[in-house]
Amino acid sequence: MPGTDRPVLETKRNDNESGETTQAVYDHMADIHDAQKTLLSRKHFSVRNQIYLGNVLVFLFALVMVLVLTLNNNQVQKRLKFLEFVNDFSSEIQQARRYEKNYFLYGTNLNDAKENIHLAESIFTTKSEEFSELLGGQFARQEIFSKIGAYKTLLEQLYQRGQKDQNNFHVTPFSKEIELKLRGYGKEILTSAQTMITLEKKTLEKTLSRSRYIHIYSILILLVFLAINTYLLVSRLYSTLNRFAAYAKRIASGDFRPILPQRNFRDEFTDLAIAINEMIKEIDLREAVLIQTHKMKAIGTLTAGVAHEINNPLNNIMLTVHMLLEDYHELSEEEIMEMLKDVAAETDRSKKIIRNLLDFARESTSTMESFDLSILLKDTVHLLENQIRFSGIQVDLQFAENFPKIHGDAQKVQQVFVNLLLNALDASIKGSKIQVIGTLGDTGDSVKVSVIDYGQGIPKHVLPSVFDPFFTTKSKGKGTGLGLSVSQGIIAKHGGTLTVKSEEGRGSCFTITFPIINFPEIHTFSL
Amino acid sequence: MSKPLEILLLDDEVIVGKRLKPALGSIGCNVEVFQDPELAVKRIAEKDFDIVVTDIYMDGMDGLQVLELVHEKLPRTKVIMITGYAMISLAREAMEKGAFDFIAKPFKPDDLRAVIAKAAKALGFSIEFNPKSVRG
Numbered sequence: 088m089p090g091t092d093r094p095v096l097e098t099k100r101n102d103n104e105s106g107e108t109t110q111a112v113y114d115h116m117a118d119i120h121d122a123q124k125t126l127l128s129r130k131h132f133s134v135r136n137q138i139y140l141g142n143v144l145v146f147l148f149a150l151v152m153v154l155v156l157t158l159n160n161n162q163v164q165k166r167l168k169f170l171e172f173v174n175d176f177s178s179e180i181q182q183a184r185r186y187e188k189n190y191f192l193y194g195t196n197l198n199d200a201k202e203n204i205h206l207a208e209s210i211f212t213t214k215s216e217e218f219s220e221l222l223g224g225q226f227a228r229q230e231i232f233s234k235i236g237a238y239k240t241l242l243e244q245l246y247q248r249g250q251k252d253q254n255n256f257h258v259t260p261f262s263k264e265i266e267l268k269l270r271g272y273g274k275e276i277l278t279s280a281q282t283m284i285t286l287e288k289k290t291l292e293k294t295l296s297r298s299r300y301i302h303i304y305s306i307l308i309l310l311v312f313l314a315i316n317t318y319l320l321v322s323r324l325y326s327t328l329n330r331f332a333a334y335a336k337r338i339a340s341g342d343f344r345p346i347l348p349q350r351n352f353r354d355e356f357t358d359l360a361i362a363i364n365e366m367i368k369e370i371d372l373r374e375a376v377l378i379q380t381h382k383m384k385a386i387g388t389l390t391a392g393v394a395h396e397i398n399n400p401l402n403n404i405m406l407t408v409h410m411l412l413e414d415y416h417e418l419s420e421e422e423i424m425e426m427l428k429d430v431a432a433e434t435d436r437s438k439k440i441i442r443n444l445l446d447f448a449r450e451s452t453s454t455m456e457s458f459d460l461s462i463l464l465k466d467t468v469h470l471l472e473n474q475i476r477f478s479g480i481q482v483d484l485q486f487a488e489n490f491p492k493i494h495g496d497a498q499k500v501q502q503v504f505v506n507l508l509l510n511a512l513d514a515s516i517k518g519s520k521i522q523v524i525g526t527l528g529d530t531g532d533s534v535k536v537s538v539i540d541y542g543q544g545i546p547k548h549v550l551p552s553v554f555d556p557f558f559t560t561k562s563k564g565k566g567t568g569l570g571l572s573v574s575q576g577i578i579a580k581h582g583g584t585l586t587v588k589s590e591e592g593r594g595s596c597f598t599i600t601f602p603i604i605n606f607p608e609i610h611t612f613s614l
Numbered sequence: 615m616s617k618p619l620e621i622l623l624l625d626d627e628v629i630v631g632k633r634l635k636p637a638l639g640s641i642g643c644n645v646e647v648f649q650d651p652e653l654a655v656k657r658i659a660e661k662d663f664d665i666v667v668t669d670i671y672m673d674g675m676d677g678l679q680v681l682e683l684v685h686e687k688l689p690r691t692k693v694i695m696i697t698g699y700a701m702i703s704l705a706r707e708a709m710e711k712g713a714f715d716f717i718a719k720p721f722k723p724d725d726l727r728a729v730i731a732k733a734a735k736a737l738g739f740s741i742e743f744n745p746k747s748v749r750g
Contacts, residue, residue: 398698402719403629409722410633413640429629476671477699 116371119364122345126360132352134324141316148312152305159298166291169221170284172214177280179207184273187242191266194257197246204242208235221287231279238272241265327356334363341579343371374576377556378499379450381569385505386448392473393444400433400440407433443470447501458497460536460601461486464523467504474509479517482508486525491534493601495581503574503585507538507597510570513561514542514595528600533583537598545589553587618644619739620662621730624654624680625669625696634667637723638730641743651675655683662688665714665733667726670697670704681711692733696721 186200215228222228245265249256256262334346345367346360407426415423447470461484468475468482475482511521522539545553545560552558554575559568571585578585582602589595621643623634631647638645646663648654651672658666658680666684670677681693692714697704700718708716714736715729731743 395699398700398719399627402698402721403627403633405720406633406637406723407629409724410637413723414636426633429632433629479676 116368119345119368119371122347123361123364126346126348126357126364127353129348129351129353129357131354133354134320135355137320137323141320144316145309145312148305148309152301152309155301155305156298159294159301163291163294163298166221166287166294169218170287170291172210172218173280173283173287176207176210176214177277177284179203179210180273180276180280183207183238183242184277187266187269187273190245191257191262194255197242197249201239201242201246204235204239208239211235222283227279231276234272234276234279238269238276241269241272245269331356331359331363338363338367338370341374341576343367343374343580374573377569378502378573378577381506381567381573382448382502384567384569385502385509386444388509389444389447389470389474389505392471392477393440395477396440396473397437400436403433404430404437440473446470447498447505453496453499455494455496457492457494458500459490459492460500460525460534461490463497463501464504464525464536467501467508468523470501471505471508471512474512478512478515480512480515481520483520483522484525485522487527490525491527491603493534493581493603495601496577499577500581503577503599504536504538506570506574507599510597511538511540511542511595514544515540516542533600533602535598535600537596539594539596541594544591544593544595545587546591550587550589554585617739618642619664619730619734619737619741621645621665621667622648622654622658622663623667624648624651624672624677625667626650626672627669630669630696634723634726638727641727641730641741643730643741651680655680658684658687663691664737664739665692665694665730667694667696667730670695670708671699678708678711681708681713685712690737692737694726694729694733696726 180203183200183203186195186197186203189195190197190200211231215222215231219225219228222231245262248261252259330349337344345364348357348360407429411418411423411426418426443466464484464486468484471482508521508523515521519541521541522537524537524539526535526537527533528535549560554571555568556572557568558572575585578599578601584600586598586600587595588598619642621638623631623638623645625631626649628649631649635645635647643665646657648657651668651674654668655675663684666680668677668680677695677697681695684691684693693712694715694717695705695708695713696717696719698719705716714733717725717729727743731741734741
C-alpha cells in the first residue's frame with residue numbers, strides 16, 4: 088500500500104522532533120553526550136585559580152623578601168649604633184689623653200682628663216653589655232674594662248700626688264714614670280677601639296652590600312617569576328582561544344562533530360566547550376529537520392513527475408479494461424488472455440514507477456555503509472527519469488573503471504545528487520545534456536563526481552552566496568533556497584567538499600569530493 | 615456514411631494503439647496506428663487524414679511539432695492531443711497552436727470517441743456514437 092507510506096513517514100518525523108531524534112543525524116548525539124562526560128571528568132584548574140595562585144606566590148615571595156631585608160636592616164642599624172658607641176668612647180679617651188698630655192707638658196689641670204675618662208668609662212659600662220657580642224665576647228670587654236680601670240687609677244694617683252706637691256709636680260720623675268704607663272694604656276685602648284671601628288666598618292659594608300644584592304636579586308627573581316606566570320597564562324588563553332576560533336570555523340562549515348577534551352584539566356573553557364557542544368546538538372537537530380524538509384521538497388518535485396508518468400500505464404489499463412467490458416463477448420479467449428496480460432504488465436510498470444520514489448522517500452535511520460557511487464548515480468538518474476524525459480534533456484553518466492567505493496549514508500548522498508540533478512535540469516535548456524562524471528581525486532585518496540550542465544549558468548555576483556541557506560534565484564514558491572546549503576552540510580558530514588564553478592550563459596559544474604573509505608570516525612578523531 | 619473517417623493515431627505506448635484501433639473502428643473510423651513519430655510524420659506527408667490523435671511527450675519529436683507539421687500540410691485536419699502530463703499551461707499551448715481538443719490520460723475509449731464525434735461533426739462527417747460502455 089504505497090499510499091499509506093507518507094503519513095507514516097510524517098508521524099515518525101514528529102516523534103523524532105519531540106526528542107528521540109538523537110539518532111537522526113549520524114549518531115552525533117551519543118558522541119556529544121560522551122564528549123560532555125569526558126570534558127567534565129577531568130581535574131579542575133580554572134584560569135581564575137591560575138591567576139590566584141600566581142598572585143599568592145608573588146605575595147609570599149615578596150613577604151619573604153621583606154623579612155630578609157628587615158632583618159638585614161636591623162643588623163645594619165645595630166652596627167651603626169655600635170660604631171657610634173665606639174666612636175663616642177674613643178673620642179672621650181682621646182679627649183682624656185689630650186688633657187693628660189697638656190698636663191704633662193704645661194702642668195694644666197688634670198680634672199678635665201679625669202672627667203673625660205670617667206665619661207668614657209660610663210659610656211663603656213652602659214653600652215658594652217649591649218654590644219658584648221660585637222666587642223668580641225666577655226673576655227675582650229673585660230680586658231678593655233681593666234685597661235680603662237688601670238688608666239683611671241694612674242690618673243687618680245697622679246692627681247692625688249699632684250694635690251700634695253703643687254709646684255711642678257708634672258716634671259718630677261714620678262710623674263714621668265706614670266706618664267709612660269698612662270701613654271701605654273691610652274694607646275692600647277685607642278688602638279683596640281680603632282681596630283674595632285675598622286673591623287666594624289668592614290662588616291657594615293658587607294652587610295650593606297648584601298642588602299643591595301638581596302634587593303637586586305629579589306627584584307630580578309620577581310620579574311622572572313612574573314614573566315613566566317604571564318607567559319603561562321597568556322599562552323593558555325591564547326592557544327585555547329585559537330582552538331575555539333578553529334572550532335567555530337569548523338562548525339560553520341557544517342562539521343558537527345563535538346569538541347573533545349584536549350587537555351588534562353578542566354577550566355572556564357571547558358564550560359565554553361560544553362556550551363558549544365550543546366549548541367552543536369541543537370544545530371544538528373535543526374539541520375536534520377532542514378535536511379528532511381528539503382528532502383520533502385525534492386520528493387514533491389519527483390512526485391509530480393511520477394504522478395504524470397503513472398498516467399501512462401493507468402491509461403493503458405483503463406483502455407484495456409474498458410475494451411474488455413465492451414467487447415468481452417465478441418473477443419476470443421486468446422485475445423482476452425492477451426489483454427489481461429497487458430493489464431498485469433502495466434500494473435507491474437506502475438509499481439516500478441512508484442517504487443523508486445518510495446525508496447527515496449522512505450525515512451530510515453541513517454546507516455553508514457560502503458557503497459558504489461556509480462550505482463547510486465544510476466539509481467538516481469532512474470529516479471529522476473520522468474523529470475529528465477519531461478525536460479527533454481539527456482543525462483550522460485561517465486564513471487571511471489573500478490570506481491572505488493565510499494563510506495557514508497547512501498540515502499543522504501542520493502539526496503544531494505537528486506538536488507544537484509534537479510537544479511541542473513532546471514537550468515538546462517531543452518535538448519541540451521547533463522554530464523555526470525566520476526573520477527579519482529588527484530592524490531588517489533578521494534573520488535570526485537562532477538555534475539555539469541550547459542544551461543544558463545550562475546551570475547558571478549551570485550556565485551559566492553549559492554551555498555547560503557535560504558538563498559535562491561528561483562521565483563517565490565519554486566525554490567526554498569535550502570538545496571545547496573543542505574547538500575553542502577551533508578557532504579561536509581562525509582568529510583567531503585562541494586564546490587561550484589560556473590560561467591553565465593555557458594553552464595555550471597558542481598563537484599563533490601569524497602574521501603575513500605576512511606570516513607573520519609568520531610572516536611579516532613582528535614581535535 | 616459514404617466514406618470512413620481517416621484517423622492517424624500516434625502514441626509511443628503500444629497498448630494505446632492496440633486498444634484504440636478496434637475501439638475507433640467500431641464507430642466506423644479507419645485507423646492507422648504509429649508508435650514512432652518519424653514514421654507517422656512520413657505517413658502524414660503521404661496521406662491526407664481527417665483526424666490526427668497524438669501523444670505530446672515522445673522520444674525524438676513531441677506532439678506539438680506533429681501538430682504544426684499537420685497544419686502546415688493540411689489545415690483542415692483536426693488534431694487531438696492526448697497526454698499524461700496534464701497541465702493547464704500545456705493544454706493552453708496546444709490549443710493556441712490550433713489543436714482541436716486536449717485529452718488527459720487516463721481516459722476511457724468513450725471519451726476519445728466523443729471528441730472524435732465532435733471533430734467529425736465539425737468536418738461535416740456524421741458518425742453514430744452512442745456511449746455504451748459501462749460508466750465509471
